[in-house]
Amino acid sequence: MKDIFVQLEFVTWQSLPVILFCVCFAAVVTIIESSFHMKLVVQNDALVPGFAALLILRELGAVVSALLLTSRVGAGLAAEVGSMKITEQIEALKMLGIDPVRFLVVPRFVACVIGGFLLSLIANLVCLYCAMLVSEAKLSYSSGAFITSMRAFVTFQDLVFACLKGACFGAVIPLVSCYFGFRCKSGAEGVGLATTNSVVVSSVLIIVLDFVLTFLFSHFY
Amino acid sequence: MQQQLALQDVTIDFGDGPLLKNVNLAVAPGESVVLIGPSGLGKSVVLKLFAGLLKPTSGKVLVEGKDLHALPAHEQSALQLRMGMLFQKNALFDSLSVGENIAFPMREKTSLDETEIQRQVDFFLEAVGIAYAAALFPDEISGGMQKRLGIARALALRPQIVFYDDPTAGLDPITSRRIIELIQKLREEQNSTIVTVTNDMARAYQLADRIVMVADGELIITGGKAQTLANKDPRVSQFIRGKLDGPLTGRHA
Numbered sequence A: 001m002k003d004i005f006v007q008l009e010f011v012t013w014q015s016l017p018v019i020l021f022c023v024c025f026a027a028v029v030t031i032i033e034s035s036f037h038m039k040l041v042v043q044n045d046a047l048v049p050g051f052a053a054l055l056i057l058r059e060l061g062a063v064v065s066a067l068l069l070t071s072r073v074g075a076g077l078a079a080e081v082g083s084m085k086i087t088e089q090i091e092a093l094k095m096l097g098i099d100p101v102r103f104l105v106v107p108r109f110v111a112c113v114i115g116g117f118l119l120s121l122i123a124n125l126v127c128l129y130c131a132m133l134v135s136e137a138k139l140s141y142s143s144g145a146f147i148t149s150m151r152a153f154v155t156f157q158d159l160v161f162a163c164l165k166g167a168c169f170g171a172v173i174p175l176v177s178c179y180f181g182f183r184c185k186s187g188a189e190g191v192g193l194a195t196t197n198s199v200v201v202s203s204v205l206i207i208v209l210d211f212v213l214t215f216l217f218s219h220f221y
Numbered sequence B: 001m002q003q004q005l006a007l008q009d010v011t012i013d014f015g016d017g018p019l020l021k022n023v024n025l026a027v028a029p030g031e032s033v034v035l036i037g038p039s040g041l042g043k044s045v046v047l048k049l050f051a052g053l054l055k056p057t058s059g060k061v062l063v064e065g066k067d068l069h070a071l072p073a074h075e076q077s078a079l080q081l082r083m084g085m086l087f088q089k090n091a092l093f094d095s096l097s098v099g100e101n102i103a104f105p106m107r108e109k110t111s112l113d114e115t116e117i118q119r120q121v122d123f124f125l126e127a128v129g130i131a132y133a134a135a136l137f138p139d140e141i142s143g144g145m146q147k148r149l150g151i152a153r154a155l156a157l158r159p160q161i162v163f164y165d166d167p168t169a170g171l172d173p174i175t176s177r178r179i180i181e182l183i184q185k186l187r188e189e190q191n192s193t194i195v196t197v198t199n200d201m202a203r204a205y206q207l208a209d210r211i212v213m214v215a216d217g218e219l220i221i222t223g224g225k226a227q228t229l230a231n232k233d234p235r236v237s238q239f240i241r242g243k244l245d246g247p248l249t250g251r252h253a
């Protein structure tokens, strides 16, 4: 139980700065790019806030945070479990009759699912707020106009789905990392390989899962 | 006499030919067996077979007369708690301090209260001579101290059977000698059965009631120092004298 809180702090709180930093930049790029293209194609950028919000909530917020979480938490987890494997700590647990999966994976799994949910929530809100600030500064929208335009495209439901996506992506990370960690071959090379593999596989799975979830959620609109 | 540990017709194969082939070995209660042999030929595997960490491809592992892998999980785990192991790579929990490493098995597996656990931890730290390092972490202490800590943790649940996998590897001769003396002292105090892997022949003679060489998928059972020195098997005589020519090619090392 105590372990879950320690892990949750590591997964969520300590990932927050890097994730917020990146989603803010993503927001800026989204606004500026979509305004540029809208002006090019339909000669006005009235739909920018709506489009940007849609893009952020449906894809960017959850996926960008999950990919960052993979490289930070997933890599660390694979290296940690991998080095426990090659230094025989896993076997030491087994000899004490402790199931290493229960002992190591379960707290991290719970922390990553909750953490993925919370991070997606915070990342999306901050990203939207950031998009609004940029629109104010660069496109001279008032915040009221931004929100009105946004509300025409997205609803509260989008935010809920984004958080659910975050939780699902969060679940992928510890499962994949621990899988590669437990199968780690001896030597520093083995740990490196386990880490690389777990980041690559988690990232690919997150992108694929994003497609599947987007498809599933589309039935609710 | 009832055997405390036994391998019966054990074969183990990790997929590239059998590492051990139909081997037999019995260890009596209170006996001290030392495993020697070229590296990579299965000394650690023998310990892990006894400890129930590896399952033989065929054959039986008996602990206190019971077939380890035929038992229900809770009985198997109860037998495992009667065994302690110093792992070759120490297997110290690197997120726990020195003291917590010793406390861990007691916290997980006994109902002792915190003051009693602390008393036991102090006792073991004192016994292996690293009391002053209790608050440090495993990566902050020297190799010899890590071995001592590994020994203390292996003994924390006062096991009847103790496995020591290469307890003196990488240690200077004086520290090696101290570690072996520590192992002997603890063995006498607890009256335990021990199986030790070492290739330090001087320490092997010092410690062993019987020496067993692991090579070519076989267990070559010799005896005490005199019998080992007099053993006619060319692999044994080559190995204990460290000669370059002979039947052991060294291609595994």
Ligand SMILES: Nc1ncnc2c1ncn2[C@@H]1O[C@H](COP(=O)(O)OP(=O)(O)O)[C@@H](O)[C@H]1O
Pocket (backbone or CB within 6 Å): B014, B019, B037, B038, B039, B040, B041, B042, B043, B044, B045, B046
């Ligand atoms: N769990 C395992 N899975 C696959 N191969 C293993 C396993 N444990 C040991 N081996 C292999 O068995 C061989 C003997 O290993 P080991 O018993 O550690 O040798 P040593 O005599 O040096 O202690 C090595 O080639 C090792 O790769």
Ligand SMILES: [Mg+2]
Pocket (backbone or CB within 6 Å): B043, B044, B045, B088, B165
């Ligand atoms: Mg070994």
